[in-house]
Amino acid sequence: MAGDAVREETMIINMGPQHPSTHGVLRMVLELDGEYVVSCRPVLGYLHTGIEKNTEYRTWQQGVTFVTRADYLSPFFNEVGYCLAVERLLGIEAPPRAQMIRVMVMELNRIASHLVWLATTGLELGAISIMLYGFRERETILDIFEMVTGLRMNHAYVRVGGLSMDLPPGATDKVRDFVQLMPKRLHEYEELLTGNPIWRQRTVGIGYLAQPDLLALGVTGPMLRASGLGWDLRRSTPYLGYETYEFDVPTRTDSDCFARYEVRLEEIRQSVRIIEQCVDRLEPGPVMVEDTRVRWPAELEVGPDGIGNSERYIKHIMEESMEALINHFKMVTQGFKVPAGEVYQAVESPRGELGVYVVSDGGVRPYRVHLRGPSFANLQSIPTMIENSLIADVVAAVASIDPVMGDADR
Numbered sequence: 103m104a105g106d107a108v109r110e111e112t113m114i115i116n117m118g119p120q121h122p123s124t125h126g127v128l129r130m131v132l133e134l135d136g137e138y139v140v141s142c143r144p145v146l147g148y149l150h151t152g153i154e155k156n157t158e159y160r161t162w163q164q165g166v167t168f169v170t171r172a173d174y175l176s177p178f179f180n181e182v183g184y185c186l187a188v189e190r191l192l193g194i195e196a197p198p199r200a201q202m203i204r205v206m207v208m209e210l211n212r213i214a215s216h217l218v219w220l221a222t223t224g225l226e227l228g229a230i231s232i233m234l235y236g237f238r239e240r241e242t243i244l245d246i247f248e249m250v251t252g253l254r255m256n257h258a259y260v261r262v263g264g265l266s267m268d269l270p271p272g273a274t275d276k277v278r279d280f281v282q283l284m285p286k287r288l289h290e291y292e293e294l295l296t297g298n299p300i301w302r303q304r305t306v307g308i309g310y311l312a313q314p315d316l317l318a319l320g321v322t323g324p325m326l327r328a329s330g331l332g333w334d335l336r337r338s339t340p341y342l343g344y345e346t347y348e349f350d351v352p353t354r355t356d357s358d359c360f361a362r363y364e365v366r367l368e369e370i371r372q373s374v375r376i377i378e379q380c381v382d383r384l385e386p387g388p389v390m391v392e393d394t395r396v397r398w399p400a401e402l403e404v405g406p407d408g409i410g411n412s413e414r415y416i417k418h419i420m421e422e423s424m425e426a427l428i429n430h431f432k433m434v435t436q437g438f439k440v441p442a443g444e445v446y447q448a449v450e451s452p453r454g455e456l457g458v459y460v461v462s463d464g465g466v467r468p469y470r471v472h473l474r475g476p477s478f479a480n481l482q483s484i485p486t487m488i489e490n491s492l493i494a495d496v497v498a499a500v501a502s503i504d505p506v507m508g509d510a511d512r
Contacts, residue, residue: 112140117496119148126507129483130496134356137493142485146478149511159473161437162188163396165468169458172473173509174255175218178204178211179451182261182470183458186341187447188262191440191462192396200264201342206277206380207250207259208449209373213284214243214451215504216366220291223363223501229305232294232377232502239287241340248277263397264390264491273383279376281381288371295363305359311487319486320479323502324369328354328361335450347376359502366504369452396438426429437466453477453504 118129126149132141143179153172157165169184170177182204189195196204221236244254249267250273251259259266295301311321313329334349336344352368354361364411390397419427442464448457457474478501 108469114247117493119145120163124503126510128481128500128505128507131223132496135492136218139165139491139493139496142488142496143497144481144484146481146510149507151508151512152297153512154471154473156334159467161439161466163437164260165471166261167256168426169257169471169473170256171454172475172509172512173451173456173477173506175506176211176215176452177256178208178260179456181448181451182208182342183447183451183473185260185262186449186462187445187458187460188440190444190445190447190463191460192262194263194391194393194396195262196391198343199268200389201383201384202380203265203269203389205342205344205347206377207247209376209380210243210246210277210280211368212373212452214240216370217243219452219504220363220500224295226300226497226501229295229298229301230260232291235287235290235294237303239284240285242280246273246280247437253508261390263390263393268389269459275382277377281378282440284374285371288367291367302360303496304495305363306356307360307500308491308495309356309359309362309502312436315486316357316483317362319482321454321483322420323450323452323476323480324362324365325480325483326454326511328365331353332363333468337449339448347379349373349375359498418509426430437451439464439466440468447473451476453481453506453509454467456509473509473512475509475512477503477505477507480509481505 115132115134116129120128123211129145129148131140131143131145153168160168163189163297166181166184169180172180175244180330196200197287212487217236217240221233221240222233224236246256247257250269251257253259255500305445311325311327311329313331316326316329319330322333330353333355334351335341336349337351349372350368352365352372354364378380419430440462442462444461446457446459448455450456454476455474456476459470459472459474463469473494484500485505488496
């Protein structure tokens, strides 16, 4: 280097695909000037599962077992979004009890997802205690899910027309115990973090993104609400009777990592309110629609004479009607047909607008299923959000998005 000339080169490094804050495999190609980020290029696709394509080779009901695995931290939202879309094509609606249980498990799932975000983000920024606390409460929710569905995740509990089964005895008591406990735990989290000077230094003013940029990039969920816009599909385009529940849509205006933290904690508090209302309003009734296009007659409840309809049905198909036996065999092996058409159904997942676009050609399998994953859209904000920031702040900024790569790579 001649004389006093200054070297003005930048450095290109790969951050990922395995690194903190991604909740999956995300690669970011960073251009650095010293410790400052000049530019960033996110690279997705390392977790591609082919979920959408697989649904084209399965029956409509079997599709639930695939879409539930997309956003694996909030599987109930995938299931409900898909089933609502198919139900709209069929022109049916799940019974009231099934709708309330769907809302209840989704709000429990929202809390569990936010707890994973809080726990992992705390760990990534050096707050180990909050990681232990977050997973402690999430474990209680997963115990409820296991009791209700038989599985801790990827449940396939929501079905086209309703639910796979009703709540088991004691489930509502466990849910009541949890909603009594959770507000106290939230207070503990706030005591640990909200006024913590280290937490505030790592989050206040970090990852700022102006509201017009968020809207231009299609960002939704807590990130958008932390910029001051109270956009929540449960309020703007209600589904499953959300318009009948009392809850607030929390917002903040700073649009940084700390604001997103505050919004998610308040969303947990609002989800507890909704769950309490679900439990109080639950009334006895069926959890599957009576439409025999989607429901096996063997699933019908016990009659007033005490004889199960399933027993009566089995006697009918095995001893009385060959046509009924053939119809049952086709229903089990081929599934039901859905009228030709297309529909887009969106639900408010923990990460934002989860849209399900379903196309039917009138057959027993979907012609096309496409998921509008909020993680995929929200990740587009990374380059704008971390430009001119320190490398150390990249972890906090990406974590504040709360991306789930199964939601982005479908």
